[in-house]
Amino acid sequence: ADIVFITTKSYDTINAAREIRHLVDAGAPVVVLQNGLGTERLVERELMTTRVLRATTCMGAALDSPGHVNMTGDGLTEVGSHHDENKTIVDEVVGILETSGFDVRGSENMEGVVWTKTLVNCGINPVGALTGLTNGEIYRSQVLRRLVIRLVEETMQVVNALGVKLTTDNPIRYTLGTAKATGDNVNSMLQDIRARKRTEIDYLTGAVLKIAEDLGLDLPASQTVYALVKALESRYIESQHDQVSDMFLSSQELVQVIMGR
The missing domain is CATH 3.40.50.720 (NAD(P)-binding Rossmann-like Domain)
Structure with a gap:
């Protein structure tokens, strides 16, 4: 078949x-x-x-x-x-x-697999998109490593609140290890920015922020990088034409869709 x-x-x-x-x-x-x-x-x-x-x-x-x-x-x-x-x-x-x-x-445990991948993406991808740096260059920068750690910590607040079991016991070390191991990689979000295409920020950091809103959590670093990536997009996407897809009708529905409630 x-x-x-x-x-x-x-x-x-x-x-x-x-x-x-x-x-x-x-x-x-x-x-x-x-x-x-x-x-x-x-x-x-x-x-x-x-x-x-x-x-x-x-x-x-x-x-x-x-x-x-x-x-x-x-x-x-x-x-x-x-x-x-x-x-x-x-x-x-x-x-x-x-x-x-x-x-x-x-x-x-695909829920855990997807969240683990999302956590890495939320930690590394926006930073690469905003700085124009490869994963390895991000890893070698003490300042940017701290930002990645902060983004991972904020995403973990949502993961813990939802009770998701990740596939790693140390999300920060796993994310930094991924950046180091893929040092030459230009992440997909940076590739999109360079190609003047829409990024997947709404389905990564944006989705995490929507769930955080529903849970009453404040993620200031994530909110900042999300806004900055959207600002980059707006330079070449003439109309944001409600870039919010069917997935983002409301934060409550997003939680229901993701968690299958």
Whole structure:
């Protein structure tokens, strides 16, 4: 049977889901391989199906030109589902990716996997986008390391309030270790800024801030970097045309979508 992979930017998730509706109606499961919080639940809601898997990857890549992708670093890809009945599909997808040469494994804690990846993204990506620096240059800067730590600490307030079990026992060390290990990497948010494209800030820091609002938490450093990245975007995106997607109707709904409540 066909398996559909959604690998678009997070803000294109809804449109991508609508374009594959006929395949899902014919029985194809969907693998959502993206950054960002809750995108797999958006697909479930849009297509009215639970045959949806979530995947994340730590592989580094850069788009050199249309149709030409340069792999800048190896990394683990993880696949899982919020629904136990999808375990067979998870195993099938893992097998397909292994055959294709991926370092991949199935996970029974995709909520923790996604939040761990999001925490790293929220710590590193906005800093790179705002400074124009690679991950390694951020790591080697004492001032920027402190900022990354602060952003991680703020994101952890939300993680702890939600009771999410991360896949690391030391989020700060893990985030800094990721920056060091991917030192030559120009993170995806900086790539977007350089290409004058919309970033995924709304689905990373923006999503965390929406949940924090619902929980009554104040995240000043995260609010600041979010505003600055949005300001950078506004220099070349003429109309923000409510860049708030269906995901951000309200902070309460965002929490419901992400946590499946």
